[in-house]
Amino acid sequence: MKSKYLLLTLLASAGLIAADAPSTDGTAGGPGSPPAKGEKGGKKKPLPEGVTEADMKKLQDARKAASSDPAVKAAQTAYDNAKKADSAASTEETKKALNDAKGALAEAQKAAVIKADPSLTDLANKVAEADKAKGSSKKDKKKDHDGAKPTK
Numbered sequence: 001m002k003s004k005y006l007l008l009t010l011l012a013s014a015g016l017i018a019a020d021a022p023s024t025d026g027t028a029g030g031p032g033s034p035p036a037k038g039e040k041g042g043k044k045k046p047l048p049e050g051v052t053e054a055d056m057k058k059l060q061d062a063r064k065a066a067s068s069d070p071a072v073k074a075a076q077t078a079y080d081n082a083k084k085a086d087s088a089a090s091t092e093e094t095k096k097a098l099n100d101a102k103g104a105l106a107e108a109q110k111a112a113v114i115k116a117d118p119s120l121t122d123l124a125n126k127v128a129e130a131d132k133a134k135g136s137s138k139k140d141k142k143k144d145h146d147g148a149k150p151t152k
Helices: 002-020 053-066 070-088 092-116 118-145
Strands: none
Touching: 053 092, 053 118, 070 092, 092 118
16 A cells, blocks of 8 residues: 555656756746746847847857956946945936946947947947837836826
8 A cells, every 4th residue: 555655656756857857959847937047038129120130149249258348347337336226225316327327338338349340330339229219218108107197
């Protein structure tokens, strides 16, 4: 009798372990499981118009390489400090400082990328413009919703 329960317990455990194991196609355990290490969760960001996946990969690689540039390091430190300040006490001033630091970091990255590889100038400009447009559309949407009272 005890061996039946032991066998059932072992089978149930094996089933749970198999459900958590990564599949052969490199994805995580299945739907609802967290993303595998190194993968980001959520939706993939849409690419700016006229930018291919290969171009975006090239730009991301250039940004990683540019992260050792002293101007980028300084901007990253300023951004990290602004982020800490905003998380400690989220006020309008800290939010503005965070946005300014984020913009300065983006500009420093763009300048370092262009300095390292001038052939990426057009690509860096396209992506920067798309980011600015996306940021301003978010602000516009927020303004539309702030202070608006629901109508009956």
